[in-house]
Amino acid sequence: MPRSVPVAITVNGSRFEGEVEPRTLLVHFLREELDLTGVHIGCESTLCGACTVHLNGRAVKSCTVLAVQADGQDVTTIEGLAQDADHLHPLQVGFWEKHGLQCGYCTPGMIMAAKQLLDDNPNPSEAEIREAIDGNICRCTGYQQIVDAVQHAAEAAGAA
Amino acid sequence: MAVWRPNSVGQPIKRREDPRLIRGLATYTDDVKLPRMTYAAFVRSDFPAGVIRSIDTEAAAAHAGVVGVYTYADMDGQVGPSPVGAEMPGMGRADHPLLADGRVLYVGQPVAVVVAETPQAARDAAAMVEVDIEPRDAVVDVEAAMSPDAPRVYEELESNVCIHVPIPNPEADKLFEQADHTLSLRLLNQRVAPLPMEGRAICAHWEEGPGKLTIWTSNQAPHFVKQQVAMCLRIPEIRVRAIAPEVGGGFGAKIPTYPEDPLLCWVSRALRRPVKWFESRTENLLGMTHGRGHVENIEVAFQSDGRVLALKGRTISEVGAFRSFYGPFIALSTHTMSCGCYDIKAVAWETATVFTNTMATEAYRGAGRPEAAYIIERVMDEVAAAAGLDPAAVRRRNFVDRDAFPHTTASGAVYDSGDYEKSLDRLIDLAGYEEARAAQESARAEGRLVGIGLATFTEVCGLGPSAGSAPQQRMGTWESATVRVEPSGNVTVYTGISPHGQGQETAFAQMASDAFGVGLDDVVVVHGDTDQVQHGVGTFGSRGIAVGGAALHMALTKVHAKATRIAAHHLDAPVDQIDYDDGTFTVSGADRKLSFREVAEMAHLWNVAVPGEEPGLEAVARFEPSATTFPFGAHLCQVEIDPESGEIEIQRYVAVDDFGEVINPMLADGQRIGGIVQGIGQAMWEEVQYDDGGQLLSGTLMDYAVPRARQFPRMVLDNTVTPTPVNPLGAKGIGELGTIGATPCIVNAIVDALRPLGIDSIDMPAKPERIWQAIQSAAATQ
Numbered sequence: 001m002p003r004s005v006p007v008a009i010t011v012n013g014s015r016f017e018g019e020v021e022p023r024t025l026l027v028h029f030l031r032e033e034l035d036l037t038g039v040h041i042g043c044e045s046t047l048c049g050a051c052t053v054h055l056n057g058r059a060v061k062s063c064t065v066l067a068v069q070a071d072g073q074d075v076t077t078i079e080g081l082a083q084d085a086d087h088l089h090p091l092q093v094g095f096w097e098k099h100g101l102q103c104g105y106c107t108p109g110m111i112m113a114a115k116q117l118l119d120d121n122p123n124p125s126e127a128e129i130r131e132a133i134d135g136n137i138c139r140c141t142g143y144q145q146i147v148d149a150v151q152h153a154a155e156a157a158g159a160a
Numbered sequence: 161m162a163v164w165r166p167n168s169v170g171q172p173i174k175r176r177e178d179p180r181l182i183r184g185l186a187t188y189t190d191d192v193k194l195p196r197m198t199y200a201a202f203v204r205s206d207f208p209a210g211v212i213r214s215i216d217t218e219a220a221a222a223h224a225g226v227v228g229v230y231t232y233a234d235m236d237g238q239v240g241p242s243p244v245g246a247e248m249p250g251m252g253r254a255d256h257p258l259l260a261d262g263r264v265l266y267v268g269q270p271v272a273v274v275v276a277e278t279p280q281a282a283r284d285a286a287a288m289v290e291v292d293i294e295p296r297d298a299v300v301d302v303e304a305a306m307s308p309d310a311p312r313v314y315e316e317l318e319s320n321v322c323i324h325v326p327i328p329n330p331e332a333d334k335l336f337e338q339a340d341h342t343l344s345l346r347l348l349n350q351r352v353a354p355l356p357m358e359g360r361a362i363c364a365h366w367e368e369g370p371g372k373l374t375i376w377t378s379n380q381a382p383h384f385v386k387q388q389v390a391m392c393l394r395i396p397e398i399r400v401r402a403i404a405p406e407v408g409g410g411f412g413a414k415i416p417t418y419p420e421d422p423l424l425c426w427v428s429r430a431l432r433r434p435v436k437w438f439e440s441r442t443e444n445l446l447g448m449t450h451g452r453g454h455v456e457n458i459e460v461a462f463q464s465d466g467r468v469l470a471l472k473g474r475t476i477s478e479v480g481a482f483r484s485f486y487g488p489f490i491a492l493s494t495h496t497m498s499c500g501c502y503d504i505k506a507v508a509w510e511t512a513t514v515f516t517n518t519m520a521t522e523a524y525r526g527a528g529r530p531e532a533a534y535i536i537e538r539v540m541d542e543v544a545a546a547a548g549l550d551p552a553a554v555r556r557r558n559f560v561d562r563d564a565f566p567h568t569t570a571s572g573a574v575y576d577s578g579d580y581e582k583s584l585d586r587l588i589d590l591a592g593y594e595e596a597r598a599a600q601e602s603a604r605a606e607g608r609l610v611g612i613g614l615a616t617f618t619e620v621c622g623l624g625p626s627a628g629s630a631p632q633q634r635m636g637t638w639e640s641a642t643v644r645v646e647p648s649g650n651v652t653v654y655t656g657i658s659p660h661g662q663g664q665e666t667a668f669a670q671m672a673s674d675a676f677g678v679g680l681d682d683v684v685v686v687h688g689d690t691d692q693v694q695h696g697v698g699t700f701g702s703r704g705i706a707v708g709g710a711a712l713h714m715a716l717t718k719v720h721a722k723a724t725r726i727a728a729h730h731l732d733a734p735v736d737q738i739d740y741d742d743g744t745f746t747v748s749g750a751d752r753k754l755s756f757r758e759v760a761e762m763a764h765l766w767n768v769a770v771p772g773e774e775p776g777l778e779a780v781a782r783f784e785p786s787a788t789t790f791p792f793g794a795h796l797c798q799v800e801i802d803p804e805s806g807e808i809e810i811q812r813y814v815a816v817d818d819f820g821e822v823i824n825p826m827l828a829d830g831q832r833i834g835g836i837v838q839g840i841g842q843a844m845w846e847e848v849q850y851d852d853g854g855q856l857l858s859g860t861l862m863d864y865a866v867p868r869a870r871q872f873p874r875m876v877l878d879n880t881v882t883p884t885p886v887n888p889l890g891a892k893g894i895g896e897l898g899t900i901g902a903t904p905c906i907v908n909a910i911v912d913a914l915r916p917l918g919i920d921s922i923d924m925p926a927k928p929e930r931i932w933q934a935i936q937s938a939a940a941t942q
Binding site for chain 2: 021023028035036037038039040041042043044045047048050077078079081082085088092095096097099101102103104105106107108111126129130131133134136137138139140141142143144145146147
């Protein structure tokens with residue numbers, strides 16, 4: 001078996017210490033080691049965005065980040081956005097209210113990509129939203145209701 | 161009998177599915193975890209045609225963590241061939257094995273499967289399997305495959321033709337002689353990849369103790385899987401449980417039971433351990449069925465006033481290297497729907513579906529109808545151009561009259577209801593068609609390439625009476641629903657459809673909520689598990705509401721009738737004196753009443769049992785539709801083309817659709833916009849490409865262009881309501897409408913933009929390079 005190396009990664013606020021093969025992708029680490037199966041695999045090539053998570057507060061596609069690159073870093077996945085059903089993130093509320101998802105497979109990555117946008121730009125235009133999620137593929141919705149969802153979240157955050 | 165009124169139905173209720181999905185808590189197939197799980201990786205053919213000289217599995221079998229390596233030889237005699245749906249007399253038929261048995265027929269065909277303790281070990285070891293293949297000549301082009309000299313995909317067959325259905329029509333010949341004009345078109349409906357965001361995934365678990373097989377599979381029709389796996393493994397179907405858990409999109413490509421499904425079930429039984437497989441995107445583009453793949457040659461007979469008299473068509477469609485479930489038969493519906501929403505007097509057609517050394521084709525969102533709509537809508541625009549008439553006017557001239565329903569077309573379809581003028585009128589109004597044409601004139605005067613495209617279309621939904629579809633499959637195409645009321649009055653709905661994004665957990669909860677006056681949270685909708693739902697067909701062919709919803713309506717009606725009888729007994733009144741509204745039974749003209757929840761409890765209590773009534777409150781219903789339904793719509797889009805680069809900007813898209821009655825308009829909008837974008841994807845970017853030698857060129861998302869958010873303007877939607885008489889809901893079906901309307905609408909707009917340059921045809925996908933080339937050629941010939 002290939003040799004393993006130690007890593008210490010903080011995921012959704014909890015610190016994980018263990019050993020991984022050096023080639024282990026962050027997405028496989030999250031799904032297989034930590035059971036965070038909300039992180040989805042769609043293309044293994046950074047092209048679809050289904051595996052988007054935040055690494056130190058920035059959106060990354062976890063299929064092209066090695067787990068060892070996250071050593072000592074802070075990762076947030078979709079599971080880390082809301083502590084329970086009564087405390088949803090405004091983006092989760094927006095996607096629910098505006099029918100921003102159908103099959104739901106792209107949704108965790110889409111929400112994490114949109115979160116990056118709203119973190120940087122709390123008041124995005126429709127064009128800016130479309131630009132920000134251009135690296136995330138949704139095959140079901142045709143994107144329009146995702147745009148509505150992100151706008152809903154931006155408005156809710158603005159009103160809060 | 162007491163009836164209930166709509167309350168939640170018709171409202172844009174937000175989805176019951178979403179809380180688990182937006183938090184990443186849903187269970188897709190690859191999320192299933194079982195003790196002692198093993199993981200599979202496939203060795204696939206690198207050659208499109210060839211003879212297997214040897215397969216060396218020794219190094220793979222010795223690799224650390226590997227628990228098994230299997231080839232066809234290991235399972236020969238124990239399993240049947242790959243599942244197929246239908247047979248037709250005279251068709252070219254050959255069995256397709258689960259793993260290649262001595263020959264390979266397409267790139268990506270499974271040759272061996274490696275099973276290991278981890279997915280990584282399985283993939284590493286799969287790379288160590290050496291397959292020695294002696295290449296043979298492949299045939300890739302579907303028209304070339306029809307030549308008697310072409311290499312044969314199956315040497316044991318006389319030709320590559322799978323089915324051939326000529327439908328000559330002397331009436332059409334006569335009309336062609338009488339017509340003022342004729343024109344011809346050659347239309348290519350390129351092969352596309354369905355590309356659900358979740359690829360195929362399978363988890364097979366044989367339990368030796370109970371002798372039971374459970375297969376989780378990312379599929380649209382788990383009851384087909386149950387039946388097909390049982391047949392293939394030669395075990396009784398009562399030993400098989402198929403589960404379609406959360407499914408990340410399907411679009412038709414998850415209707416079939418794939419060779420990998422029974423294969424991994426066999427592996428699990430051989431190993432006595434669960435085995436899981438999740439395909440890579442490249443495997444998905446290689447080995448998930450493709451859609452479309454038609455070549456159409458069309459002749460049109462028409463009058464100077466734009467009236468289309470007759471059509472003659474020839475469809476050649478690609479079956480690929482083996483028969484998928486519906487694959488060889490899909491092209492037949494192109495002929496059936498060839499008249500669109502027009503009153504055309506006669507149609508002659510010839511359909512051939514043909515084997516090539518490529519991945520199999522299968523239903524893809526629309527399945528034969530988008531091809532038909534593409535043909536007839538391109539025809540209408542070319543007739544308008546030839547006659548010097550406005551494309552909207554030509555469409556009106558040819559519409560089936562609103563008073564003519566039910567209408568039998570010249571191609572034999574029986575349209576249930578329609579009002580095509582109504583949707584076009586609304587579109588013209590909403591889009592400001594006259595103003596847009598005037599603005600286009602001004603733009604053209606400035607040398608700008610602005611185009612306006614129309615599509616007025618109808619399609620067939622609600623698949624569909626078993627008598628019509630039975631020749632294509634072993635089961636009927638009715639649908640089932642069970643409604644089970646607990647003593648508390650809470651309700652579980654079990655449906656035979658298998659939604660994977662459509663939202664019927666919500667739509668069906670709305671229906672049950674209205675029927676019994678219970679809250680949406682008091683209803684659970686169960687689907688996608690053959691041990692919970694005794695029989696069902698699945699979600700495809702825009703049948704979820706129109707057939708599955710109709711079955712639910714019947715089951716709700718049965719339960720409601722029984723509840724009314726129980727209420728009548730306890731209220732001491734005859735049944736016909738019982739009124740019902742929003743969860744309360746009352747006696748006409750009296751103040752005695754019982755709530756639905758009280759009745760539900762009484763239905764279960766022995767000491768208040770009603771004489772002559774079985775205890776419990778539950779009903780099963782099966783809806784066999786008497787006919788299919790025909791939604792329709794009118795779409796408009798406006799594009800502007802950059803003459804220097806050939807790039808197309810979609811400036812506006814307006815859709816007025818009619819799908820009958822609606823359970824949840826928010827879900828309906830989602831289906832429509834998603835479908836429109838998928839249809840535009842085919843028109844502008846998407847194409848599965850094989851090279852002449854049969855190698856797949858579009859094997860990653862770098863090479864296969866999927867629509868992205870930035871490429872679209874905000875769509876404008878409206879709808880008209882023309883109910884269907886075919887089912888008790890009046891709902892027609894909506895899932896496929898977008899892809900059917902959008903593809904011709906966009907291409908018509910592009911051709912309209914280029915027509916001043918003398919261009920009257922652009923093949924899909926209308927990529928900038930192709931547009932630029934057309935502009936250059938047009939300039940060179942002028």
